[in-house]
Amino acid sequence: MNCNGFRHNCLFFLEGQLSRVIEKEMKEHLESCEACKSKYERMKKTFKLLRIDKVPLFGEPRKSALFPLVMEQVEERSKRTRRRKYAFAWSFGFTMLLALISTIIGIKSQKPMDYQYAFMTNPNNLIYQEDSVVTNYIAESLIENDTLIKDVKTAIDNSIIQGSELSSLMMELSSEEISTLIEKLKNTNFDNI
Amino acid sequence: MEKVDINKFKIGDETLFRKIVENYGEKLYNTVFRIIRNVDDAEEIVQETFVRAYLKRKTFKGKSTIYTWLFRIAYNLSLNFIKKRKPTLELHPNIPADDSPGKQYERQEIAQKIDIAVKHLPPKQRTVFMLRFYENMPYKNIVKILKCKEGTAKALYHFAVQKLSDELGDLLT
Numbered sequence: 001m002n003c004n005g006f007r008h009n010c011l012f013f014l015e016g017q018l019s020r021v022i023e024k025e026m027k028e029h030l031e032s033c034e035a036c037k038s039k040y041e042r043m044k045k046t047f048k049l050l051r052i053d054k055v056p057l058f059g060e061p062r063k064s065a066l067f068p069l070v071m072e073q074v075e076e077r078s079k080r081t082r083r084r085k086y087a088f089a090w091s092f093g094f095t096m097l098l099a100l101i102s103t104i105i106g107i108k109s110q111k112p113m114d115y116q117y118a119f120m121t122n123p124n125n126l127i128y129q130e131d132s133v134v135t136n137y138i139a140e141s142l143i144e145n146d147t148l149i150k151d152v153k154t155a156i157d158n159s160i161i162q163g164s165e166l167s168s169l170m171m172e173l174s175s176e177e178i179s180t181l182i183e184k185l186k187n188t189n190f191d192n193i
Numbered sequence: 194m195e196k197v198d199i200n201k202f203k204i205g206d207e208t209l210f211r212k213i214v215e216n217y218g219e220k221l222y223n224t225v226f227r228i229i230r231n232v233d234d235a236e237e238i239v240q241e242t243f244v245r246a247y248l249k250r251k252t253f254k255g256k257s258t259i260y261t262w263l264f265r266i267a268y269n270l271s272l273n274f275i276k277k278r279k280p281t282l283e284l285h286p287n288i289p290a291d292d293s294p295g296k297q298y299e300r301q302e303i304a305q306k307i308d309i310a311v312k313h314l315p316p317k318q319r320t321v322f323m324l325r326f327y328e329n330m331p332y333k334n335i336v337k338i339l340k341c342k343e344g345t346a347k348a349l350y351h352f353a354v355q356k357l358s359d360e361l362g363d364l365l366t
Contacts, residue, residue, distance in 0.1 A: 011351055046358040050326065052300075053307045055226045058219040062236065067214045070243040071207070077248060 001025040006036045010043060199255045205247070214243055217260055220328075221267055227323040228271045228316070230308055238274060242267040257337045265338045268320055275316050303364060310360035314353055321346055322353035 001022075006029045012018050013026050030037050201209045218239060225242075226235035245266050246253075253262055311319060317339060324330040324338070335346045 011354060042358055043354060046354065046361055047326075049303070049361055049364055050307065050357065052303060053227075055223045056232050058222045058236075062222075063215065063218060066218045066240065066243070067211050069240055070214060070247065073240065073244040074247050077244065 001029045003029075003033060003036055006030070006033070007039065010036075010040060013040075014043060014047060199253065199259075202259070203250050203253065205250060210247060213246075213259060213263075217263055218243070220260070221263060224264065224323055224328060225267050225271055227311070227327060228268075228319050229274060230312060234274060234278075238267055238270045241270055245270075257334070261334050261337050264324075268338050271320070272316050306361060306364055310357050313360060314356055317341075318349045318353040318356070321349040322357070325350050326354075 006026060009018060009022060009026060013023065018026065030040060198209055202213070221242060222235055222239045225238050226232065229235045229238065242263055246263055253259070257265075311322075314322065320339065321335055324335050325332075332343045332346050336343050339346060339349075341349075
């Protein structure tokens with residue numbers, strides 16, 4: 001065995017962890033190499049010195065106090081975790097509620113806006129997507145129909161006529177008036193308006 | 194302990210947990226002290242180890258012994274502790290009182306030098322050294338704690354002994 005091999009195995013040699021064959025080689029090298037012998041002796045002394053280093057006793061009072069202290073901490077932290085979970089659940093629930101309320105409010109506030117207003121007439125389920133040309137045409141039809149003419153005129157004059165208002169005006173028409181209007185709408189080619 | 198009691202442990206059986214604390218408290222303290230080198234801090238880390246072990250008991254899979262698992266927690270806590278706190282030098286509290294004043298002084302000096310030398314070791318080297326040298330822990334358990342390969346653990350141990358031997362040089366002559 002050379003010096004490198006000896007140094008590599010030195011610790012295991014000290015711990016008595018080597019096979020008999022290698023241990024024998026180590027001993028032989030130790031006899032013949034002063035440098036390795038000195039290194040080995042130094043390591044041995046280090047081990048001996050470190051064995052002197054003792055740990056302060058973990059006495060009986062400490063031992064018996066440990067479990068109650070641990071459980072006290074466990075209880076305290078469990079409570080804290082529970083509180084945190086409740087707080088999270090409440091704040092999450094509250095946030096969801098707020099989100100729901102604001103969504104409902106949003107939907108409600110969107111309803112009067114006629115960006116996608118559907119206008120439906122009862123007997124034939126005629127549906128018209130919001131379209132200013134169509135809306136104006138219906139308004140004119142209502143005027144021609146001579147019903148509620150004043151209201152519609154006022155609305156147009158003031159530029160406040162909206163789909164929803166048309167809808168409410170439609171609701172006030174008699175069935176005969178609606179039939180007349182439907183016939184008129186059916187025969188209308190909106191592309192040419 | 195192991196197989197049957199793992200289930201009990203996971204359920205949170207306090208009688209069993211008390212046994213675990215009583216059985217391993219001192220052993221954990223001894224090793225943690227050798228890494229931290231301070232009685233109060235070592236006690237605090239041991240206490241914290243058991244608190245965490247109880248709160249996280251359901252994560253214990255039983256692949257290692259309960260002590261290895263406990264020590265893995267203690268090791269992580271010790272590592273964080275070493276990173277946060279600057280090294281301090283303290284009087285070694287374990288000098289036998291029956292020695293003569295001269296002998297006491299000498300022992301105190303040796304203990305302090307060992308203390309300094311150990312504190313100069315990087316945390317991983319320190320841990321491997323303490324587990325191997327003082328606890329005679331097999332490398333297969335050490336690698337579970339340090340989450341490294343056996344060769345790495347052996348190298349860390351070798352470096353630690355080498356450094357300690359160099360640092361304690363003047364005491365060895």
